[in-house]
Amino acid sequence: MNPQVEKSTHLNQDIFQKIAGHEQVVFCNDPSSGLQAIIAIHDTTLGPALGGTRMYPYKSVEEALEDVLRLSEGMTYKCAAADIDFGGGKAVIIGDPKHDKSAGLFRAFGQYVDSLNGRFYTGTDMGTTMEDFVHATKETNFINGIPVEYGGSGDSSVPTSQGVIYGLKATNRFLFGDEDLSKRTYAIQGLGKVGYKLANRLLEEGANVIVTDIFEEAITRIKERANELGTTVTVVSSEEIYRTDADIFIPCAMGGIINDQTIEQLKVKAVVGSANNQLKSNHHAKRLQDRGILYAPDYIVNAGGLMQVADELYGPNEDRVLLQTKTIYQTLLEIYEQANLKFITTLEAADEKCQKRLQEQRHRNNFYSRSRRPKWDIKE
Numbered sequence: 001m002n003p004q005v006e007k008s009t010h011l012n013q014d015i016f017q018k019i020a021g022h023e024q025v026v027f028c029n030d031p032s033s034g035l036q037a038i039i040a041i042h043d044t045t046l047g048p049a050l051g052g053t054r055m056y057p058y059k060s061v062e063e064a065l066e067d068v069l070r071l072s073e074g075m076t077y078k079c080a081a082a083d084i085d086f087g088g089g090k091a092v093i094i095g096d097p098k099h100d101k102s103a104g105l106f107r108a109f110g111q112y113v114d115s116l117n118g119r120f121y122t123g124t125d126m127g128t129t130m131e132d133f134v135h136a137t138k139e140t141n142f143i144n145g146i147p148v149e150y151g152g153s154g155d156s157s158v159p160t161s162q163g164v165i166y167g168l169k170a171t172n173r174f175l176f177g178d179e180d181l182s183k184r185t186y187a188i189q190g191l192g193k194v195g196y197k198l199a200n201r202l203l204e205e206g207a208n209v210i211v212t213d214i215f216e217e218a219i220t221r222i223k224e225r226a227n228e229l230g231t232t233v234t235v236v237s238s239e240e241i242y243r244t245d246a247d248i249f250i251p252c253a254m255g256g257i258i259n260d261q262t263i264e265q266l267k268v269k270a271v272v273g274s275a276n277n278q279l280k281s282n283h284h285a286k287r288l289q290d291r292g293i294l295y296a297p298d299y300i301v302n303a304g305g306l307m308q309v310a311d312e313l314y315g316p317n318e319d320r321v322l323l324q325t326k327t328i329y330q331t332l333l334e335i336y337e338q339a340n341l342k343f344i345t346t347l348e349a350a351d352e353k354c355q356k357r358l359q360e361q362r363h364r365n366n367f368y369s370r371s372r373r374p375k376w377d378i379k380e
């Protein structure tokens with residue numbers, strides 16, 4: 001028997017089963033900077049992959065792989081729903097963002113991104129900042145969401161939080177008949193780049209705001225802001241946030257927080273937040289619906305950052321991005337209405353919209369693609 005064939009039949013296929021559905025997964029290992037990262041490219045039907053890079057102290061490589069696979073798949077849907085010509089990708093760096101960052105680590109990461117030659121564009125996500133990516137831009141052009149003074153469009157959490165505000169207004173209209181932000185109580189999990197901006201805006205509007213964060217500095221910052229505004233903010237523990245008497249729960253930290261345990265505790269009427277992959281599993285959308293809790297699909301509501309970083313490649317333009325983030329209001333209302341009409345979950349309604357766009361584009365790619373011109377078209 002051909003030794004090569006024999007070897008392949010004994011190969012452990014688990015990893016390929018795990019990444020089935022993904023086009024490419026790249027493991028990046030640079031001992032000199034300590035970089036250990038995974039880049040996942042899910043689907044490039046709509047264009048090159050695009051998605052932020054998360055830095056998190058994952059307990060295992062399996063956990064990091066799991067996260068990046070789900071996150072990159074989510075980006076395919078996010079691009080499709082927002083009518084953006086990019087595909088789904090994402091990266092994770094294994095490490096503690098408070099202690100393990102260095103210029104060298106982000107430069108090494110930039111080199112890996114560059115090696116993909118435009119198949120993957122990236123920028124910030126949870127645990128990373130625009131400043132981190134300034135280092136990466138010294139090694140590659142495929143970075144977006146960089147500071148304005150470096151020619152970028154700036155902090156993408158600004159349009160992300162703006163998009164969530166449109167999502168909250170649409171949800172208020174659907175549930176309560178008016179979009180007024182000030183009349184309700186909101187429970188925010190995570191006061192980082194997006195969560196802080198939301199808490200600040202809701203406090204400015206005069207709403208009741210309940211918050212939690214695992215970092216004391218984040219709590220101190222929002223308390224000080226509430227003081228400045230002459231109002232108060234209620235602080236609860238990480239566990240209590242699920243049990244508050246709020247109208248809307250706003251997850252702005254890790255994914256998987258809507259699960260068997262937390263759904264039973266929720267007293268809110270809706271879940272509308274920025275966190276990626278809020279549902280532990282897709283069936284939790286049905287569980288929320290059964291409990292009478294309206295779920296705003298995360299990849300619809302949190303697309304503001306994507307809209308900005310995708311737009312940045314045409315030259316930064318704040319007004320254009322703002323116009324795009326406004327579409328989140330209408331898109332979300334349509335999804336709520338479709339779900340009601342068809343007796344399906346809001347997640348199913350959102351997924352249907354994405355599948356339709358992906359199908360159309362797949363057909364267009366087969367029907368006409370410049371990259372598939374016949375060879376005899378080339379002049380010698």
Ligand SMILES: NC(=O)C1=CN([C@@H]2O[C@H](COP(=O)(O)OP(=O)(O)OC[C@H]3O[C@@H](n4cnc5c(N)ncnc54)[C@H](O)[C@@H]3O)[C@@H](O)[C@H]2O)C=CC1
Pocket residue numbers: 124125126127128156157158160189190191192193194195212213214215218238252253254255274275276302303305306
């Ligand atoms: N930054 C952006 O523009 C976008 C962010 N997202 C998603 O939104 C979420 C938040 O992103 P960022 O604000 O950029 O991240 P960030 O890293 O700036 O903030 C996350 C905050 O959550 C806190 N946190 C972590 N675990 C927690 C827990 N168990 N309970 C309470 N707080 C906890 C952290 O201490 C931190 O303050 C992430 O899921 C991210 O993927 C999605 C789209 C765009």
Ligand SMILES: O=C(O)CCC(=O)C(=O)O
Pocket residue numbers: 050051052053078123124125145156157160276302303304305306309
């Ligand atoms: O928000 C960004 O900076 C890029 C898009 C992204 O990674 C996301 O929407 O999760």
